[in-house]
Amino acid sequence: MNFTDFNFKKEINQTLESINFQKPTEVQEKLIPIVLSGRDLVGESKTGSGKTHTFLLPIFQNLDVTLNEVQAVITAPSRELATQIYKAAQEFVKINPSIRVSNFVGGTDKARQIKKLENGQPHIVIGTPGRIHDLIKSGALIVYTANTFVVDEADMTLDMGFLSDVDNIASAFGKKVQMLVFSATIPQKLQPFLKKYLHNPVMQTIANKTVISDTIENWLISTKGASHNQLLLQISQAINPYMAMIFANTKGRVDDIHHFLVSNGLKVAKIHGDIPPRERKRIMNSIKNLDYQYVVATDIAARGIDIEGVSHIINDEIPKDLTFFVHRVGRSGRNGLTGTAITLYSPSDDSAIREIEKMGVTFQPKAVKNGEIVDSYDRDRREKREKKRDEISLATRGALAKGKKKVKPGYKRAIKWQIEEENKKKRRAERNKNARKQREGRKQSF
Incomplete structure (x- = not known):
């Protein structure tokens, strides 16, 4: 049409x-x-x-x-x-x-x-x-x-x-x-x-085909107890964006980020509700003229401001209202352009991250190392490892623990044999289960 x-x-x-x-x-x-x-x-x-x-x-x-x-x-x-x-x-x-x-x-x-x-x-x-x-x-x-x-x-x-x-x-x-x-x-x-x-x-x-444009990559970076300010600086230096918007949950935090990044030589504008209208208008004109490489803002900017050419979004914190996560990230990747959204998180944010994932967002685990953004471990790796361990019996787990120590010759071979025996038992149980199903099926047919 x-x-x-x-x-x-x-x-x-x-x-x-x-x-x-x-x-x-x-x-x-x-x-x-x-x-x-x-x-x-x-x-x-x-x-x-x-x-x-x-x-x-x-x-x-x-x-x-x-x-x-x-x-x-x-x-x-x-x-x-x-x-x-x-x-x-x-x-x-x-x-x-x-x-x-x-x-x-x-x-x-x-x-x-x-x-x-x-x-x-x-x-x-x-x-x-x-x-x-x-x-x-x-x-x-x-x-x-x-x-x-x-x-x-x-x-x-x-x-x-x-x-x-x-x-x-x-x-x-x-x-x-x-x-x-x-x-x-x-x-x-x-x-x-x-x-x-x-x-x-x-x-x-109008249903969203995708909650977030498929032209946007979502990176998840663990703070690991590090200073948010230092981590934001390291990320900024690593990505060197065309234009990045950094979102924080409070005006005070916006002021703090702005002061820190400016003091470290970055060209940063800030936008929140306490900035007078005339000053906000001047800042917006400067942003459109590309006088700044970074804009740090509260969520009012996520839906009230349209800035062209935003290549990166950085979430200093996950918003209290998770729908604002979509509005923040939606500032990038517009009109078919690619974009990257980077979210900082700590273990206390895990439930919020899971809720965002339920909305259809797929995160890629990343870390800052030697001035670069590199692939990192899945935050659920420990949980997945525990599930894998649960598949092994307590007796075998004890044997594995002993096997890590210095033991008599032939002991590790015995552990290996025990694991193989457990696997055989599982396969035998599965075969017996299938055989029972087949017998029951034949009885019903008569």
Whole structure:
């Protein structure tokens, strides 16, 4: 299927051609017709599957530029994600400058935004829930005219405590607004909101063929009690990445890693919630200009920031919420490119590692040795060795233990004979078992 099969307006097809979009993703192919039909929708699919254009394309298709009113509102849980959607929308404005799109996010000049709204309403509103709600509450932003409301990354919106703002925004619309909810997962706590505002919605899940792109290798490195900072430095020097993102669980840990790596001569940027919006914007521009080789960040960056060309992901810690492991690793290996995800772990992380493996992730055991990343032992080797030992009887195990010591001539030969005798007994027992089955089978046939 091609985008031209949707019969979009001429200027939409021109935009798609200019950004080199030819074939829709699976999400776009399945969900765009539903959105165009006017039905409410709950779309569940992984991050990076093409959800943004799944809702943007129908919005622009139905837009009436002759009306001086808000026709669509899109919320996103982070400034960076809202800005990414805004930039994607701006591509359509290049072809048709009469379309007005506004981006309202926290940390920007609200008084200036209110003043601008006095001169006219935008056709499409994009922003963070808190700022959009503030502008509606002030009376400056008038949204009851909108016919489409999009809640993007709904599970992240819930996790970050913005659902009450989204609820207040939703209550400001007229009865005919189309509700589109997109999310990587649909948690149970989101259900009351969905039941309150969505009318007979289409519930569509796009199953992940693979939880993580098959172009990404997942390496597992045991810390063995070593300093995480030193290990991160050794890994960084060994891989010499084009662009690496290092993820930590807390802002304090991000600050610590950043300070340590910078003091060791690496070009490192840091991103977390305590960095002022203007500074975050400056950092993002510098990252895109490749002024940094490393970006150390909290999980807000795993889903709120799209950085091109990330070759490596390094997990300083396994995230508390294991779904974020997928979001972190998904920053690499995009658009068919290869990537490598490196996860540091200690024995206390074993249960979390097993849960991630159940999600379909296959880890390769690695170690840092002499400045290089080398193959290492499987972390389960001791358990596998124990299972193998259990197959040998206690008597033979005792004999094997004695055999390691200095013994009389012929003793080791006796041990070998004993093991062979045990194997013969096992084979004989197996033959007898099979013979019994055959006899029982013949009796039943009579």
